Amino acid sequence: MPEGMGVSALPGARAGGLAVVREPGLQGMVSLKLDLTAGWAAPGVMAATGHAVPGQRQITRIGQGAVAWMAPDELLFFCPHAQADVLVAALSDALKDRHHLAVNMSDARVLFAIEGPGTREVLAKRMPVDVHPDSFAPGQMRRTRLAQVPAAVWMTGPQAARVVCARSVARYAFDTLALAAQQGGAVGVY
């Protein structure tokens, strides 16, 4: 393995049925803690990343990157894996005189993709969330419980979702999603 490349949690993991559940591979993720209500927060984030601060529970995408509202004092940035440290440095520099914390979380997390007609069924079976298209549309970020572990989920299209959770529970999360996605398990609600 080349220096600094890293390996994702479950390389190539894939299971199919109602929807395809797979691990797309390494994803850069940078967590930023700061007071989002402070006047300096949005200009600092804009200067460092080019992203506007998203509204409550929103996720916005620009090119290969995205930024999600995670809590009243927390944002999560998505970027190519190799650029996460660069993003941390940019944030730390832009906010250096302010109370904040920017951390490269890429290798502490795992990303799963769920794609196909049964995507919302799979989510509904594992999360206490109203995933009806009227309530849960692309652009919304929802932190919740995935079976027995905390996770964050958002829709990337009408029939496609992404899930992020702790890497330490990657196998559990993948298996429970794969089980929910098994052929013949459709509830038929969505």
Added chain:
Amino acid sequence: MLILRCPYCGVHADETELTPGGEAHLTRPGPGASDDDFEGYLFRRRNPRGVHFERWCHTCGCGKWFHAARCTVTHQVFGTYSAQTTEPPGAIIAAIRARRPDWTPT
């Protein structure tokens, strides 16, 4: 099943997404307090039949602690409010009085 609205992230969170934190608005006795007072702070809790104020943590969500006012008999939720307070806000008291006219804060 309880569904509480987290006042920090606005999510209508299912009970299984939350962690209960027990009775709200406890006052920690100061340095001159008696052992009896401190024992009460540590261990003695109200267990009312009816209106109750509780702490909850949105563990599987934004991670914030908040307060909830609910009825322990019917599970009716009167409202949720910020943790940055030492007593229930007026709007919550009014909401409880509107539905429980005979209730008096203790």
